Amino acid sequence: MDTVTNESTDRIETDLIEIETTIGRLRAVQADLLCEIDRRQTPTADACRSLAEWVASRLDVAPETAQALTRITRSDTNEVNEALANGDVSFDRAVELTRLATVAPHDNLVERSQGFDIAGLRRRIAHHRRITPSQEHDAFTNRHLVMQPNLDESTWRLWGTLPGYEGAIVDRALTERADRFPPLPDGTRPTISQRKADALVAVCNDTATGTETGHGPVVTIFVDATQAAATNGQGGVTIASGPRVGPRTLQAILCEGSIEVTATTKDGQILGIGNRTATIAPRVRRYVLYRDQGCTADGCTSQYRLQPHHINWRASGADNDPDNLTTLCWYHHHVIIHRLGYRIDPDTPPQRRRFLKPPHDPDPP
Numbered sequence: 494m495d496t497v498t499n500e501s502t503d504r505i506e507t508d509l510i511e512i513e514t515t516i517g518r519l520r521a522v523q524a525d526l527l528c529e530i531d532r533r534q535t536p537t538a539d540a541c542r543s544l545a546e547w548v549a550s551r552l553d554v555a556p557e558t559a560q561a562l563t564r565i566t567r568s569d570t571n572e573v574n575e576a577l578a579n580g581d582v583s584f585d586r587a588v589e590l591t592r593l594a595t596v597a598p599h600d601n602l603v604e605r606s607q608g609f610d611i612a613g614l615r616r617r618i619a620h621h622r623r624i625t626p627s628q629e630h631d632a633f634t635n636r637h638l639v640m641q642p643n644l645d646e647s648t649w650r651l652w653g654t655l656p657g658y659e660g661a662i663v664d665r666a667l668t669e670r671a672d673r674f675p676p677l678p679d680g681t682r683p684t685i686s687q688r689k690a691d692a693l694v695a696v697c698n699d700t701a702t703g704t705e706t707g708h709g710p711v712v713t714i715f716v717d718a719t720q721a722a723a724t725n726g727q728g729g730v731t732i733a734s735g736p737r738v739g740p741r742t743l744q745a746i747l748c749e750g751s752i753e754v755t756a757t758t759k760d761g762q763i764l765g766i767g768n769r770t771a772t773i774a775p776r777v778r779r780y781v782l783y784r785d786q787g788c789t790a791d792g793c794t795s796q797y798r799l800q801p802h803h804i805n806w807r808a809s810g811a812d813n814d815p816d817n818l819t820t821l822c823w824y825h826h827h828v829i830i831h832r833l834g835y836r837i838d839p840d841t842p843p844q845r846r847r848f849l850k851p852p853h854d855p856d857p858p
Contacts, residue, residue: 514580517587520565521578523552527566561588570594576603589614596621632656667692674824675793678835678848691828698798698823773801773813785820790829791845798823802830804837819846 497505527548530536536547544566549559561584568574568591577587582603589611590602596618599605606614638653655663671688682688773781781801788795801818819837821830829835834851841847 513583517577517582517584518580520562520584520587521574523562524565524574524577527562531566561585564588564591568594570602572602585611586614589618593618593621596623629656666696670695673795673797674828675790675795677833678829679850691824694827695798695823773818777801777813777815777818781815781818782820784815785844787820788822788825789819789844789846790821790825791841791847793822793825795822795824800826802826802837804839819843821846 500508527544530547531544536542536544539547541547541550543563545556545559545563548554548562549556552559552562554562565574565577565584565587570591573582573587573590573594576582577584582590586606590606593606593614594602609617633656636653636655636659639651641650642648643650667689668685670692671685674683674688674691676682683691778801782799785799787793788799799820799822802821803813804817804819829848830837835848836851838847838849
């Protein structure tokens with residue numbers, strides 16, 4: 494290791510390239526050997542379904558690597574095979590060149606490809622590949638979306654498949670919505686994946702409750718009074734559709750829409766059933782929105798789903814007095830306050846609200 498630390502960056506880069514060239518040459522040797530294995534039908538004799546399966550098993554490589562080796566083994570593109578054996582192209586480039594040769598055969602394929610990196614070669618392959626009506630039909634019939642909660646429904650996993658055109662529509666819609674979100678109060682931005690997740694929630698909110706400013710949904714909350722009191726709201730709180738929620742989600746619910754609260758004992762006996770109540774009276778809500786004329790976060794110009802927010806959280810004894818309310822857009826209200834845990838700095842001007850960073854205290858045992 495001491496020898497490496499004394500090497501120049503150029504020397505290290507040269508060594509890395511030479512090693513990759515050696516790997517390519519050795520892969521070419523493997524391809525020649527696998528060609529003989531294939532001719533002898535060894536995979537069938539060893540009860541393997543395919544050469545790729547045999548390669549993955551015997552060489553202990555990933556299925557993707559086995560597929561790539563199989564493609565090189567069975568390639569009849571002599572120009573590419575010779576370039577790989579001579580160390581003129583890397584193994585990954587050779588694999589993509591054999592794929593390109595099947596959809597857009599050319600003379601001097603290796604030389605023509607030098608102007609493209611691996612990603613560029615893949616784009617050219619996609620450009621030349623034909624999409625038949627049957628392939629379109631299969632892509633559409635295989636569409637699916639799966640939503641799977643964990644055991645207590647405190648988090649959800651989403652995955653699925655869409656045809657190319659429909660997938661592009663979804664990606665464009667989520668990207669455009671995600672790009673509207675401002676940076677965090679500290680000037681950084683969440684990752685694009687995080688912003689797209691927020692965008693998906695925002696789009697679904699629009700469908701569920703409309704895009705106009707107003708009340709959030711009616712939410713029924715079941716509270717195990719004993720557990721909730723002992724954990725400061727971190728346990729014992731469940732909403733009607735099933736998921737358990739923590740204190741930040743509870744704050745968001747109490748800040749929006751209308752709620753119905755049912756308190757129970759630890760064995761499920763009802764202590765009391767509250768009437769449906771608007772957490773913020775409609776007249777107060779309308780007044781606060783009129784007074785503030787938009788999101789009061791410093792520098793924010795968003796008018797998207799404006800919502801009144803309690804400067805001092807109402808569960809700690811604060812009320813719905815307009816002086817304790819300020820208007821925030823959906824992003825600053827839902828993401829910044831109720832999900833990331835920032836708090837409004839009460840000492841900032843009413844029309845230039847800034848945020849206090851969330852505390853990073855360890856979770857209780």
